[in-house]
Amino acid sequence: MKRLCIEKLYLVLVATLLLPVLSSAQEMESQIGDLTGHADQGRPLYYRYCWGCHGARGDGNGENAPYVTPSPRNFVQGTFKCRSTPTGTLPLDSDLYNSLYRGFNFTNMPSWKTLTKQNRADLVAFIKSFSPRFKTEKPGDPINIPAEPALTVASIQHGQELFQKLECWKCHGQEGRGDGPSASTLTDSNDQPIRPYNFTSSNRAKCGSTNQDLYRIFMTGLDGTPMPSFADVIKPDEAWDLVHFLRTLQVYNKSPELTMWEGTKEGAAIVNAKKVENTYTGSGIKP
Amino acid sequence: MTIKHVMLAGMAMLATSALAFAGPGPSGGTITGKVTYEGTPAKMKPIDMSKEPSCAKMYTTPPLAQTVETGPGNTLADVVVYVSAGAPDDAGPSSAAVFNQKGCRYIPHTLAFQVNQELKITNEDQTSHNIHPLPKLNREWNKSQPPGSPPITEKYDKAEFIPVKCNIHPWMHGNFAVLKNSHYSVSNESGEFSLANLPPGKYTITAWQESYGEQTQDVTIGGTEAKTITFTFKAKPY
Numbered sequence: 001m002k003r004l005c006i007e008k009l010y011l012v013l014v015a016t017l018l019l020p021v022l023s024s025a026q027e028m029e030s031q032i033g034d035l036t037g038h039a040d041q042g043r044p045l046y047y048r049y050c051w052g053c054h055g056a057r058g059d060g061n062g063e064n065a066p067y068v069t070p071s072p073r074n075f076v077q078g079t080f081k082c083r084s085t086p087t088g089t090l091p092l093d094s095d096l097y098n099s100l101y102r103g104f105n106f107t108n109m110p111s112w113k114t115l116t117k118q119n120r121a122d123l124v125a126f127i128k129s130f131s132p133r134f135k136t137e138k139p140g141d142p143i144n145i146p147a148e149p150a151l152t153v154a155s156i157q158h159g160q161e162l163f164q165k166l167e168c169w170k171c172h173g174q175e176g177r178g179d180g181p182s183a184s185t186l187t188d189s190n191d192q193p194i195r196p197y198n199f200t201s202s203n204r205a206k207c208g209s210t211n212q213d214l215y216r217i218f219m220t221g222l223d224g225t226p227m228p229s230f231a232d233v234i235k236p237d238e239a240w241d242l243v244h245f246l247r248t249l250q251v252y253n254k255s256p257e258l259t260m261w262e263g264t265k266e267g268a269a270i271v272n273a274k275k276v277e278n279t280y281t282g283s284g285i286k287p
Numbered sequence: 288m289t290i291k292h293v294m295l296a297g298m299a300m301l302a303t304s305a306l307a308f309a310g311p312g313p314s315g316g317t318i319t320g321k322v323t324y325e326g327t328p329a330k331m332k333p334i335d336m337s338k339e340p341s342c343a344k345m346y347t348t349p350p351l352a353q354t355v356e357t358g359p360g361n362t363l364a365d366v367v368v369y370v371s372a373g374a375p376d377d378a379g380p381s382s383a384a385v386f387n388q389k390g391c392r393y394i395p396h397t398l399a400f401q402v403n404q405e406l407k408i409t410n411e412d413q414t415s416h417n418i419h420p421l422p423k424l425n426r427e428w429n430k431s432q433p434p435g436s437p438p439i440t441e442k443y444d445k446a447e448f449i450p451v452k453c454n455i456h457p458w459m460h461g462n463f464a465v466l467k468n469s470h471y472s473v474s475n476e477s478g479e480f481s482l483a484n485l486p487p488g489k490y491t492i493t494a495w496q497e498s499y500g501e502q503t504q505d506v507t508i509g510g511t512e513a514k515t516i517t518f519t520f521k522a523k524p525y
Contacts, residue, residue, distance in 0.1 A: 079427045088428025133426070166433055167415040170455045181338045185457035189421055221429050226454030228417035228431040232439065 028134065030093040030125035035117055037093075042126030045119055050127075053108065058130030068108045071190050078131035079189070079224045082207035087221040087229035089140025090133060096124045098208075105204050106195070143219050145212055146236045151244055156261055159245025162238055166230065171196040175274055176249030189224045196226070199249035200274055214243045316508035318482040320516040322366040322474045322494055328355045328522035329498075334458045341413040342391035342456075352458070353396045354498050355522070362478025363520060365397040366496045367448075367464040369471035370482065371503065373490035376467045379404030383440070386451075386461070388416050388432070393451065393461030397497070399471050400463070402446055408432065408439040415455060420463060422449045429454075448495060462497055494518040 030037035047056075053072040055062040060074035073080070082099050083091035100120045103111030112120060128134040149155065163169060171186060173179040176199030188194040197205055207217050219239060221229030234242070247257035248267065251274050261267035333349035336342045343349075356364040379401030387394045389411040400406060408418055415433040424445045432439060443449070443465045453459040464471070470490075472480035482492070489507045499520040506514055 077423075077427070087430060088426045166431065167455065170415070182455050182457065186454055189427060221431075223427055223429060226417070226419065226429070228419065228429040228454075230431045233431055233433055233436045 028125045028129040030097070030121050030128065032094050032097045032121050032124070035121045037118070037121030037123070037125035039122070039125040039129045041118075042122035042124070045115070045123050046126050049112070049115075050123070058127065064108075069192065070107055070188060070194060071192055072108075073224075074190075075127050075130035076132075078133035078137075081222040081224060083140070083220050083223070084142040084216055085140030085220065086143060086231060087223055090137055092139050092142060093121075093124055093128075096127060097121060100124065102208065104206050106206070143216065143231065144236075145215055145219075146240075148211055148243075149237060149240055151256060151260060153260060153264055153267075155241045156244045156248060156257060156267070158238070159241040159243070162234070162242045163245055166234070166242075171226065172199065176200055176246070186226045188226070194225055199246060200251055202250040202252035211243050211247070214246055215239055218242070314511065315484045315486050316510065316512040316514065318485065318490075318492060318506055318508070318514050318516060320368075320480060320518070321478045322363045322368065322480065322496075322518045322520070323361045323478060324357070324363050324499075324520045324522040325361070326522040327524040328357055329524055331355060336391055336456075336458070339391055339414055339456055345390040350390070350392060352460075353392075354460070355496075356396070356476075358477045360477070362474075363496060364474055364476050364478060365395070365462075366474040366478070366480070366494050366518070366520075367397060367399050367466075367471060368474060368480040368482065368492060368494045368518070369399070369464070369466050370468055370485075371491050371493040373488055374468045374470050374485070376402070377469055379469065381405075383407040385409065386463075388412055388418075388453075388459075391416075391453075391456050391459055393459060395461075395473070397462040397464060397473055399466060399473050401466055401469060403442055403444055406441045406443070406463070408441070410434060410436065416453045416459070417455055418451065419454055420449045420451045422447055425449065425465070448497075450497075464495065492516065494520075496520055499523075 028039040051062055053062040053064045053068055054060055054075065055065065058075035060072040062072060065072050078090060080091045080095065083089070083095045085091055085095070097120055100112045100123060103109050169180050170182045171180045173183065178196045178198035180196065183196050186194050186196060205214065205217060207213055207222065219229065219231045221227050244257050247255045248261040248271065250258065251271050258271070262271050331351035331354070333351055335349065353365065358364050383405035384398055384400035385407045386398045387409045391412060391414070410416055410432045413434050415431060417429060417431045418439060419429040421427065422443070424447045425443045428441070430439055443463070445465070446467045447465050449463040449465065451461040451463055470482050470485060472482055474480045485508050487509050489505065491503055491505055493501055493503045495501050499522070502518050502520065504516055504518070506516060508514065
């Protein structure tokens, strides 16, 4: 009888010992390549570096938030700009990791490349724990980016036609200055004014600088902003043509696309006109 | 053995014909009524579509904004009236709810449909639109739809009132009412609504107007009773 009691006691003891192990097994993790991030490791980092803007609850209402434009990201909603997954789906861990590494141009979000890789992975895991969506939903399937076809003048010209046809200019402007007819009315999903990207500034776009990044941006859209996804309305080879044309709008960025475009009579005229008329930040005001 | 088989077959036939007769008919109670307002509603501004000539030319007089739509006799149109309590959740119909873009406006302005029901979005205009619903509970997406492109199909898995906008044409504004059961109605131009086929029971009926918010009433239905109720919203002139 006594022995049975002791056995029971042992069972209870083992169970209580196991409990924290089990609960920590449910703790959010992140996987970036062979790097595994742990939310409990990310927690102290978040409350040191991030909560000033993103808030103690991750809802974007930190102490600094009222003074920050655009507003800090609300992690509870689980809506993220820079994804490699289709619009409306959760991003991959590597998307969040890359955002931390890159930082966001034209915003108050700096690059966190001074942290270690492990730190960034841990932070990604902790940031995911703010949104209930990460517990029930899987990230979307990343969009496929086919190999970039060879750059030709014809592809740039076709991209120029697509820029008209898809009405990119309605927001980004005919010359890519971010001054299209709808530009001044744009708001993000928090009802805060937001600017379309000014290509002539030649700055790095928010979600990356490579041709693949540009391709990805208009295929996935930037969720939470007015930039929609074009995945259902543009074919992959057309999308590459558009990428080639968009590069020529970045008149201060010596890209192969710009060099080729300037080599043609039509292209040189357009590019030179922009350089003369534009200020570096591209207000679009003609002198 | 053979007789038994014949009898079994006969019984099966009888059973199926009986089932066919017992199919759903116009049973249950009905709640009909009107949505009205008291006070002075804000004057709706004419929409300036001059930035989109392909849409502007479709109107002889500029259309008005639709955040409050008044009808004859102080009635309100495009108010969602639905059973918010008392009815079990049910699966939506297999047909899609259609949301069209025509003349740079949403038709209908307020579209009610059910959780997990297919939503089909079409563009009849000669210009690109981007469809950008702004949910708080559901996932947020934003898709471009140039003229002539195929319909967009989507679903929502949580009940919510979702404002919809087009970022390219900032005057475009509509609503999705994602509801849990099939007992709903959107008031017409003369403010009328009708909820049919309600089994006997006690229901909470909610009316939702995008600017004025919600009102509720409790209604008890017995048998095939038909009841009439009126919702009256306080209109604000600003």
